[in-house]
Amino acid sequence: MTTANRRTHSGSRRDEAAREAVLHAADDLLVEHGFSALTVEAIARRAGVAKQTIYRWWPSKVEVLLDTLIEDSAKRLPVPVGEATAKDIRGYFRRFARFVTRDPAGQVLLALIAEAQHNPGTAKSFHARYLRPRREQERAMIASCVDAGGISPALTPDAVIDAITGPVVYRALTGTGVPRGLVDALVDDLLKPRSG
Amino acid sequence: MTTANRRTHSGSRRDEAAREAVLHAADDLLVEHGFSALTVEAIARRAGVAKQTIYRWWPSKVEVLLDTLIEDSAKRLPVPVGEATAKDIRGYFRRFARFVTRDPAGQVLLALIAEAQHNPGTAKSFHARYLRPRREQERAMIASCVDAGGISPALTPDAVIDAITGPVVYRALTGTGVPRGLVDALVDDLLKPRSG
DNA sequence: TTGTCTAGACGCAACGTCGCGTCTAGACAA
C-alpha cells in the first residue's frame, strides 16, 4: 500500500513500440490528410493503440506533434555547432527553407505555429521545448561567425534570424512557396559577408 | 451587450443590426477569450442572435472573422494609394507592425493565418478575399515609389514586402513582440532610399 | 405571401475520463 518504502519498480515498462507508433501515426496523418484529420481517435486507430495509451503519456495531441517535431528536426535540421562560417550560415538557412516547405516535419512545425496561435498552453510548451532552445543555438551560430570576423551584420543576431526565417515561414504559412533565390538574397543583404 | 434592445423584429430584408452584432461579437470574443472561445454558439449568444441567422449568411465562423478583418483593416490599415514616397512606405509598415501586435483586428489576422494552416477552404478564401487584394495594393505602392525614383531596392517588390512583413508576422505569431526599431532597420536595409 | 428573425431540438463527431479484463515482468518465498 504505502509505496514510500516499497520503492520497487515492478510491472511492465513503457512500450517503446507503442510510443513510436503514435509519433509516426500523428506525423503521417498530418501530412496525408491535414491537421483536421489529426484526431486522437484517428492517431490511436492508425497506431494500433488504445486511446487511453495516448492520454497516459501525452496531455494532448499537440504534445505528440511537438515530440515528433523535436525528434525530426534534431535529425534533419541540426544547427551547426562550433565555429560557423558565412557559408555554414547560408547553408543552414537554405536547409531551413527546404525543411519548412518540403519536409514532412516542416508541416508539423507550421501546424504547431498555427496551433500555438489558438491555444496559450500550446504556445507555452512550443516555446519552451522547441523555439527557445533552437533560437539559442541559432544565436550562437551567428555570434560565433561575427566573433570570428566572418560577417558584420547591421542588425542584432536575433533580428538577423527573424529577418531571414520570418519571410520564409510567412510565405510557407500563406502557401505561396519560397522562391529559389529569396534566402540567398536575404542572407546577402543582411549578413554582408566579408569573405566566402 | 445585447445592443438590440430597441430591436423590433426586422422584416423580410436582411437585418443590418444583426449583421454588425455578429461581426462585433466575433471580434470581441476572439480578443477577450481567444480563438478557442470563438464558437458559433458563443457568437450567437453574445450577438443576441439565433444560430441559424449566422448560418444563413456565413458558411462558417471563419468567414465571419474574415468579414470583420476586411472591414477593420480597410478602416484602420489602409494601403497608401497613388504616388508613394519612401516615407509613406516606412509609415505603412510601421502601422502594419502596430496593427499586427496591438490592434484587436491584428489578432483576427493572426488567427486567420493560423486557421488557414489547418483548413484548405479557409486558406483559399483568406487568400482570395484578403491576402491577394492587399498584396496587390502593396505591390503598387512599392512600384510607384520605385518608378518615381524614391527607392531602389535590391529585391523585387514582392520580396521586399515579404522581407518586411514576414519578420513582423513571425514575431507576432510566436508571441515575442516586435522590437521598436525592427521595422525601421528592415526598411533601411531593404529599401535603400535615395531621399527621405 | 414571402423572407427573415428567434428559439431550440436533432444527429453527428471528437473530446477526455472511466472501469474492466488481460498481459508483462520484476520480487520473493519455498
Next chain:
DNA sequence: TTGTCTAGACGCGACGTTGCGTCTAGACAA
C-alpha cells in the same frame, strides 16, 4: 528453479460533454 504475488501498461468500449451544422416551428414586417 519454480511458482506466486503485485504494479503497471495495455486494449476495449462506454460514458457525459461540447460544438458542429441542419432542421422545424412560430412571430413578424414588408
